[in-house]
Amino acid sequence: MANIAYLRVSTDRQDADNQKHGILEYANDSGMSNLTFVEDTISGKVKWQERKLGEMLQNAKSQDTIIFSEVSRIARSTLQVLEVLEYCTKRQIHVHIAKQKMRFDDSMQAKITATVLGMAAEIEREFISLRTREALAAKKKIGMILGRPKGPATRTKLDKYHLQIQDLINKGVSKRSIAKIIDCAPSTLYDYINRKKIVKRDINEGKSLIIVKQRKHTE
Numbered sequence: 001m002a003n004i005a006y007l008r009v010s011t012d013r014q015d016a017d018n019q020k021h022g023i024l025e026y027a028n029d030s031g032m033s034n035l036t037f038v039e040d041t042i043s044g045k046v047k048w049q050e051r052k053l054g055e056m057l058q059n060a061k062s063q064d065t066i067i068f069s070e071v072s073r074i075a076r077s078t079l080q081v082l083e084v085l086e087y088c089t090k091r092q093i094h095v096h097i098a099k100q101k102m103r104f105d106d107s108m109q110a111k112i113t114a115t116v117l118g119m120a121a122e123i124e125r126e127f128i129s130l131r132t133r134e135a136l137a138a139k140k141k142i143g144m145i146l147g148r149p150k151g152p153a154t155r156t157k158l159d160k161y162h163l164q165i166q167d168l169i170n171k172g173v174s175k176r177s178i179a180k181i182i183d184c185a186p187s188t189l190y191d192y193i194n195r196k197k198i199v200k201r202d203i204n205e206g207k208s209l210i211i212v213k214q215r216k217h218t219e
Contacts, residue, residue: 027067082124
């Protein structure tokens with residue numbers, strides 16, 4: 001049985017240290033040892049399945065314990081928090097939340113709480129679906145054309161990072177690392193790179209071209 005502490009942090013080093021301190025204090029009071037820390041530098045708005053959290057939970061085994069410093073470190077939305085807790089309950093992965101001193105384990109109380117959380121997640125999904133349907137119906141009523149425009153999108157949210165992405169690829173930075181730097185899901189970055197046909201270029205190519213032009217000009 002493994003004890004894994006998950007840290008979701010920004011670029012602020014102090015934030016990570018504060019989370020780690022809180023978890024270590026909680027683990028010490030609970031008699032837990034041999035903690036393995038997994039640090040994830042990414043926004044909580046990204047779906048949990050696309051973060052290190054998703055990979056970590058997928059590899060976790062029954063009776064393993066995952067410790068979060070606080071509920072907000074699981075995800076930014078209530079629905080995602082509920083989904084993570086529901087996923088862990090089904091796979092018999094224990095979840096401890098240090099700041100709130102909450103435990104989701106094999107106890108009867110935890111099982112009852114997990115059942116309620118599962119129902120809450122289903123209700124939340126239904127509310128989101130209902131709000132979406134109502135919004136679409138209202139737009140359709142006033143004559144708005146629904147759905148995405150035909151053909152590929154002319155502008156995307158990663159356009160503003162185009163030069164930065166090209167520069168990092170030229171320098172040999174991995175795509176997963178680039179996704180972390182610009183704070184987006186890896187799948188979004190892969191799709192953008194493929195669509196824009198961004199490939200690694202020789203960083204000296206531009207310099208050589210300038211030198212050649214300068215020589216022709218002087219001649």
